[in-house]
Amino acid sequence: MAMYFDIDPEFQSFFRDLKQVFLYIIDDCNLSCIQCLYKANLTFQLKSKVIAVDDAVKLASDFHEMGASKLTIMGGEPTLYGQSEKWKPLCELIRAAKNIGYEYVRIDTNGQFPKELLEIEDFRKLDAITFSLDGPTPTINDSVRGTGTFEACVANIKHAVSLGYTVDVTTCVHRGLFGRDPHGVLWLEHHIHFAESLGIVAVNFHDLFKSGIPRDAWSGNVDITLDEWLAIYPEIQEKASSGRFGISVRIPQSFIHKDDFGRDPKYLGYCSVKTGDRVLVHPDGIIRVCSLMIGSPYGIARYYRGKITWDNSPTNEIRDHKLGCDTPCTNQGKDGRFGKYVPLCVSFKPKQEEFVWQKLGWEDRRTKN
Numbered sequence: 001m002a003m004y005f006d007i008d009p010e011f012q013s014f015f016r017d018l019k020q021v022f023l024y025i026i027d028d029c030n031l032s033c034i035q036c037l038y039k040a041n042l043t044f045q046l047k048s049k050v051i052a053v054d055d056a057v058k059l060a061s062d063f064h065e066m067g068a069s070k071l072t073i074m075g076g077e078p079t080l081y082g083q084s085e086k087w088k089p090l091c092e093l094i095r096a097a098k099n100i101g102y103e104y105v106r107i108d109t110n111g112q113f114p115k116e117l118l119e120i121e122d123f124r125k126l127d128a129i130t131f132s133l134d135g136p137t138p139t140i141n142d143s144v145r146g147t148g149t150f151e152a153c154v155a156n157i158k159h160a161v162s163l164g165y166t167v168d169v170t171t172c173v174h175r176g177l178f179g180r181d182p183h184g185v186l187w188l189e190h191h192i193h194f195a196e197s198l199g200i201v202a203v204n205f206h207d208l209f210k211s212g213i214p215r216d217a218w219s220g221n222v223d224i225t226l227d228e229w230l231a232i233y234p235e236i237q238e239k240a241s242s243g244r245f246g247i248s249v250r251i252p253q254s255f256i257h258k259d260d261f262g263r264d265p266k267y268l269g270y271c272s273v274k275t276g277d278r279v280l281v282h283p284d285g286i287i288r289v290c291s292l293m294i295g296s297p298y299g300i301a302r303y304y305r306g307k308i309t310w311d312n313s314p315t316n317e318i319r320d321h322k323l324g325c326d327t328p329c330t331n332q333g334k335d336g337r338f339g340k341y342v343p344l345c346v347s348f349k350p351k352q353e354e355f356v357w358q359k360l361g362w363e364d365r366r367t368k369n
């Protein structure tokens with residue numbers, strides 16, 4: 001099939017193993033979460049705050065042609081996209097993506113939308129809805145996402161489950177989840193059980209460490225320390241990978257001792273820039289690979305007026321990557337702040353049951369347990 005965009009050959013050859021697309025269709029949001037990585041884009045855009053639906057469909061089509069089979073629609077808050085037109089453009093994008101042939105189309109939302117959205121026929125074509133929920137109680141969740149957000153989000157989760165959607169949640173590992181109840185159980189564990197009780201199929205955790213990247217400047221101060229993480233991660237991961245939680249739990253390892261990295265670099269060295277498995281597309285025309293570069297001038301290419309052009313300037317995010325080598329994450333910890341530990345890719349979540357992780361067969365690279 002012919003491509004809609006005139007695409008730079010360097011771009012095409014870089015993404016020879018493209019699996020997934022993140023379309024950040026809108027740079028507006030109805031919340032202002034303390035930890036938000038997208039804050040810089042929410043605050044200021046010189047020109048475009050949305051990707052026009054025609055462009056969104058064409059980009060989705062071209063990336064599918066290049067191999068992508070998973071599409072994530074996000075933002076900003078994607079349920080604001082055409083909300084005043086009863087979400088016509090959003091539903092058009094979902095319908096088109098399924099017609100184009102995407103196997104897996106999902107939306108990432110804060111869950112604050114009017115519940116009628118869930119009943120629209122084309123919206124129901126989604127393969128999954130991912131709600132962002134940062135705690136199992138209003139106190140914990142609303143401390144980072146804002147007053148009333150827990151109640152609204154959980155009401156929509158329940159409605160979505162009752163309508164038969166596949167529902168998962170994304171959760172940031174913030175300080176509030178690291179507290180313990182009077183019996184000593186981590187609120188993070190309660191959160192997983194709470195998700196299960198709602199009929200959610202998976203919880204996907206994101207870490208919030210300050211690691212010497214642009215977003216450190218605007219992503220609040222609700223992160224936990226490296227020592228706190230190292231003290232509980234092995235236990236949570238062990239429970240998650242041995243199926244003790246009853247639902248799928250994806251949890252980032254985030255760090256490893258320098259010496260241990262050397263024992264399994266092919267597996268531990270996962271990096272989306274090295275695999276070229278994902279592409280992130282933003283309304284301002286920047287195309288990125290690594291989500292750690294969101295809000296910065298760094299990217300890999302630009303799209304505008306029907307063209308995708310490779311970034312040949314110093315703002316190309318891959319310029320300093322050791323593309324052919326299995327290394328720890330080279331975007332984080334450049335200042336040596338983690339001492340004898342090295343950072344891993346934020347998407348490195350051992351044994352995760354995730355569409356692209358499975359397609360890449362990444363667990364097969366593990367040489368030890």
Ligand SMILES: C[S@@+](CC[C@H](N)C(=O)[O-])C[C@H]1O[C@@H](n2cnc3c(N)ncnc32)[C@H](O)[C@@H]1O
Nearest residue numbers: 035036037075076077108109110132170206219
């Ligand atoms: C930026 S939001 C955009 C989509 C939508 N508005 C939402 O809340 O899900 C996408 C996801 O990134 C998560 N997130 C926000 N700030 C983050 C940070 N500093 N590090 C990692 N993930 C973060 C959010 O909690 C959410 O699950």
